[in-house]
Amino acid sequence: MARDPLIGIVGKPSAGKSTTLNALTDASAKTGAFPFTTIDPNQATGYLQVACACGRIEGGKYKKLCKPNYGSCNHETGQRSVPIMLLDVAGLVPGAHEGRGLGNKFLDDLRHADALIHVVDVSGTTDAEGKATRGYDPLRDVEWLQDEIFRWVEGNLKGRWGSIVRRHTATKSTIVATLQNQFSGYGSTTDLVNRALDEAVPKLKERALENWDADDLATVVRAFTHQKFPTVLSLNKMDHPDADKNVSKIIKHYPNEKIVLTSAISEVFIRKLVKQKYVRYEEGTEFLDTFEDFEHEGTETDCGLKPLDERLKARVENVRDLVLYRFGSTGVVQVLQAAADILGLVPIYPVKNIHNFGAPEAVFRDCMLVKRGTTVAQVAKRVMGDIPIMYIEGLGGLKVAEDDTVDAGKNDVLSFKTGPRAK
Template structure:
């Protein structure tokens, strides 16, 4: 995947279902297991976000040839990279469990999915139990990510402040430099300072001020959607209501990663017709002419349970909804960088090689400079060699520039 691919990382305690979720929404085949720390090395997979491609409105669909993903007559499927990391436990930022090196895997994520096990069958360390109340999991996980960033900042704080005073930098410039390892740009730091209402000089900041900064930075830099997973289990309803009452302003999506993965597997084996995110599937019994393999009694029973416990009750397995919720709440927009604004060809390739070859998903409100930074070597160059149209330097071609798109 290129550096500019939108990256979403799954976080959560061991056995919450992060790897199952990854396998459910991508073609990855990550190891899944009902014991803690099944995943040690991060797993990656590619999911697709469906958007309208501008090739359709210019009646040029036959020329559209995406470099990544694909375009089906104007319906474009843009790749999103999903990262699944090792489970985090309380104290992870201080090295407990498998330690804090795994937090480093999150540094370049554009957004996080916190996979929470609402079945109550695994404790905070991912060990099998009964009747566990998951309502504290959201707080402690956020605290661990907070502590990881806070400690990284505080370790170098005296030196940071000395240098800050010596070179007379602005607080935003100094903090951006300290946070550059998290792919942080100056506008992100400025926005964090504004939202946290921090105006005092950096050399007057105490630990509480740094905590306030980090808490806001976390929200701005690593926005999070929470997948309440294992809704197919018996205690799920009760725990879901508890969590929703406790956190009325969080973005929750109810999921059964296991069911989504199961349905995709049966589809690939020719037992059912099923499309990701749909509210039902078709079996040979439902439609004898569909060319599907017959089901034995055991499979029929399992599929009946899937309908009763998940699909009829919740409308879908929720896994695709997690991705669309991220795209909606972050106001992610597609941008199509082109070399030539008249024929939509790309840098370095003639129009005969196809048009609208690149599509980058970005959070709306991003500046051209930030975008060029995000694309770095690939589009940084495009940005500098952009066309002049009617006396105006046009750096980017974005769907936002097409009214009615």
């Protein structure tokens, strides 16, 4: 991943994809209770919550000075919001890979996504096409959506398989090189293709590509899509009375999937109230304070909140009872964290000066999200481009080897020292 990560939001029509995007960002993507509200993809910046380096270095001395260029850092907690790009696409329906619904275009929009949030409507009030119904079983949606993505990639490859094999033979390429050539349009890497082949059947690597049959190809494509699009299930509309039984069923059926329960609409509602100064809210938690809560404590004069009218009061109570107190949060902050987790993203802090981290003006100004296991040299390339680097310093001013890797808390604060251009 030589560029910033991109998280795709996928699901059938009316599952709540655009609502999820709006809940995670300041976007105002159009939402609606009818299929295909979204046609063109909406891209917006979300914020991933991480524990900032400022909180742990030199006993938190830099916490109060931390000054992110993008996003923000809480000077009390050292919790940092790091920007991350999100893409909300049109709904997918069964048969999309053959052009049903809005067809392939939207699968194409997903090409550059590094991970997916699959929004599943667990209220059972929308069918596979997103049309209003009751008692629909959303268990099916998990499977067919993954299948659509697989069939889309498979279809793209199958159509050209004859010429791919001819070229492979003529150029005496390796299997990995030929597949990487085909998958590069999805932002694949040789490493990813290798992992996919290892996951599929390592034996296929030894068997000549000319002898692969349709099943072999399908196995590899399945493994590739699995590696390329790690997916978090966002079981959305958990505020609905029918959600519980559907949630249990999905969790039982998919014990190994990464699953988060969400109520995107509640998060959007709360954020609106925060903007209008009706409530104070700690994102990602159940803590939501209204004017009335402060009134009880006798501090109503300085809480800075407006009193709620009866209608809003009832809606806030509803959100508390059905979502916040039952599940501990609306789940949307957690769903983004889960997506970053399956991708193995860690925050890396490039600094100009490894001893003062940019003080006084630019303390931990920059933070980027990279995959755990990325080498220090690859990080340097992303930060510095082609500028030649003389050496790289880590915490304490110690030199760091270029082939060393990064992780949370390991080689995550780095200073790149540039030198004269090589002759």
